Amino acid sequence: MVQALEAKGPALWDICIIGGGATGLGVAVDAASRGFSTLLLERYDFAKGTSSRATKLVHGGVRYLQQGNIKLVTEALYERGILRKNAPHLVKDMSFIVPNYKWWEGPFYGIGLKVYDWMAGSLGLGKSRLLSREETLELAPTLDGEGLRGGVLYHDGQFDDARLAIHLAMTAASQGAVLLNYCRVDSLVKEEGKAAGVVATDEISGKTHTINARVVINATGVFTDSILRMDDVNSEPIIAPSQGVHIMLDKDFLPGDAAILVPHTDDGRVLFAVPWHDKIIIGTTDTPVDSVDIEPRALPEEVNFILKQIGRYLRRVPQPSDIRSVYAGLRPLVKSSSKRTAELSRDHLILVSDSGLITITGGKWTTYRRVAEDTVNMAIEKAGLPKRECITADLPIHGSPQARVGAGASGSATAPGAAPASDAAWNQPLHYYGTDAAAVLAIVNAHPLLGEKIHHRLPYLRAEIVWAAREELAMTVDDALSRRTRSLLLDAQAAIDAAPLVAALLAEELGRDTAWQDRQVEEFNEIAKGYLVQKT
Numbered sequence: 001m002v003q004a005l006e007a008k009g010p011a012l013w014d015i016c017i018i019g020g021g022a023t024g025l026g027v028a029v030d031a032a033s034r035g036f037s038t039l040l041l042e043r044y045d046f047a048k049g050t051s052s053r054a055t056k057l058v059h060g061g062v063r064y065l066q067q068g069n070i071k072l073v074t075e076a077l078y079e080r081g082i083l084r085k086n087a088p089h090l091v092k093d094m095s096f097i098v099p100n101y102k103w104w105e106g107p108f109y110g111i112g113l114k115v116y117d118w119m120a121g122s123l124g125l126g127k128s129r130l131l132s133r134e135e136t137l138e139l140a141p142t143l144d145g146e147g148l149r150g151g152v153l154y155h156d157g158q159f160d161d162a163r164l165a166i167h168l169a170m171t172a173a174s175q176g177a178v179l180l181n182y183c184r185v186d187s188l189v190k191e192e193g194k195a196a197g198v199v200a201t202d203e204i205s206g207k208t209h210t211i212n213a214r215v216v217i218n219a220t221g222v223f224t225d226s227i228l229r230m231d232d233v234n235s236e237p238i239i240a241p242s243q244g245v246h247i248m249l250d251k252d253f254l255p256g257d258a259a260i261l262v263p264h265t266d267d268g269r270v271l272f273a274v275p276w277h278d279k280i281i282i283g284t285t286d287t288p289v290d291s292v293d294i295e296p297r298a299l300p301e302e303v304n305f306i307l308k309q310i311g312r313y314l315r316r317v318p319q320p321s322d323i324r325s326v327y328a329g330l331r332p333l334v335k336s337s338s339k340r341t342a343e344l345s346r347d348h349l350i351l352v353s354d355s356g357l358i359t360i361t362g363g364k365w366t367t368y369r370r371v372a373e374d375t376v377n378m379a380i381e382k383a384g385l386p387k388r389e390c391i392t393a394d395l396p397i398h399g400s401p402q403a404r405v406g407a408g409a410s411g412s413a414t415a416p417g418a419a420p421a422s423d424a425a426w427n428q429p430l431h432y433y434g435t436d437a438a439a440v441l442a443i444v445n446a447h448p449l450l451g452e453k454i455h456h457r458l459p460y461l462r463a464e465i466v467w468a469a470r471e472e473l474a475m476t477v478d479d480a481l482s483r484r485t486r487s488l489l490l491d492a493q494a495a496i497d498a499a500p501l502v503a504a505l506l507a508e509e510l511g512r513d514t515a516w517q518d519r520q521v522e523e524f525n526e527i528a529k530g531y532l533v534q535k536t
């Protein structure tokens, strides 16, 4: 997947995408698989922004159902089914329990979740049902039993956001796209007032490139307004960023395979506690913020809010010292006149500027494919590209068993409803690599020392770092520990302790010296501080 812009590029690209998060990567897969010459430029690393900081749910959104946003829920449930079909190694069926402490909650949430089942139709992951008090405690033994009447069980999907991002990048590359991380767009090329390309700096080599393209797509999430200002210095901001925080606890706070949905928090939202990579993710918050940062930091009050809300439901109340890691992400919500970000639109918005610049923002990870389809359709229309149909609904994603036989072709994915992987399979450490797992294991076979873990509290092998550097464009210790593995999110202190070893492994692969390793460790430690709860 390693790319060199000068060697790879045509003089005029069909589509140039700014931003390598869920949205930009989805557009790259769509555009390249329709046969358009496609370039994607990401300032930092793929999914370094919001796209690695999600709750990790592939879902219709029970909360949006509560708000009556039927269109969004229906679309997202459909996309959930498509994604599970095309990336069966990444989307896990998960049982969620809504615990009931009041008499009306069982029938109320039971009926609501039947509607949710019905809306998913044939792409449903399983039927919801009412649980007795005993059944609820059997599935979630650490729930506070006092006053518990029962529960409602429903099904949704779960995934690993940053791994999906890298597998989308690899899918796009296999379809002919060129994708560069650490390549920052500094300005737009204008010809007679039209956006005709970008000027970008390769942050690794320091070289600046002028890139010509028939259409430029701004997919920069919470940074959308900065690109709009490159196009027109007077452009009004359209993004109202909202911060969401999650905390990570050890699995014994919620043993078993089921997740918990707290249906009504003090701020009128929902809260999830979800098993993930043998830990529990709990979140999230919704805090309007004025400025955007690539490494947003959780506020102490956000952490306290989460601890307080979940503490009401668990027998053992988690304390700040129990938190292994805390991470924050910024939602790129589209502005409306409403003051409360919880009510702003999660729907996507496609904006076409007078210059022809196409801006795509909003949406969710779950709906990235649909958002991409709409965006490329718009690009075809506005830039006069040849009309070609979208094929991504049937395009297996890198790592899927179907991708091996189906690369470059459509229509070869498994049928909806194909047997999901067993829980035992999901517990295999390399499961999320899909078909790449064999190649990672081959590295171990060649060098048995690389079969050792990077840290005794982390599930990752040294070979995964080597693989990340060789095949997944990992350039920094942060790439390797935050997104190719999820070490920083799972256990921030363990990730800090593992950083020197990871720097040495990367240096060996990338041909770097010890001074580079020292700088990398220092830069990573600075980032990681924000994930240690005592520093928030």
Ligand SMILES: Cc1cc2nc3c(=O)[nH]c(=O)nc-3n(C[C@H](O)[C@H](O)[C@H](O)COP(=O)(O)OP(=O)(O)OC[C@H]3O[C@@H](n4cnc5c(N)ncnc54)[C@H](O)[C@@H]3O)c2cc1C
Pocket: 018, 019, 020, 021, 022, 023, 024, 041, 042, 043, 044, 045, 046, 047, 048, 049, 050, 051, 052, 053, 054, 055, 056, 057, 058, 059, 183, 184, 185, 186, 219, 220, 221, 222, 223, 242, 243, 244, 245, 284, 328, 329, 330, 331, 332, 361, 362, 363, 364, 365, 366, 367
């Ligand atoms: C707390 C939280 C929880 C969420 N949970 C879920 C969930 O469980 N399920 C779900 O479906 N969705 C969820 N979402 C929503 C989902 O994560 C986002 O909708 C999605 O990640 C947005 O992706 P994006 O590509 O638009 O933005 P980003 O991921 O932020 O990508 C934009 C990219 O543009 C790059 N960029 C910026 N400026 C430049 C430049 N000048 N040159 C080049 N590149 C540039 C940035 O570096 C960044 O990587 C959640 C969001 C939040 C905040």
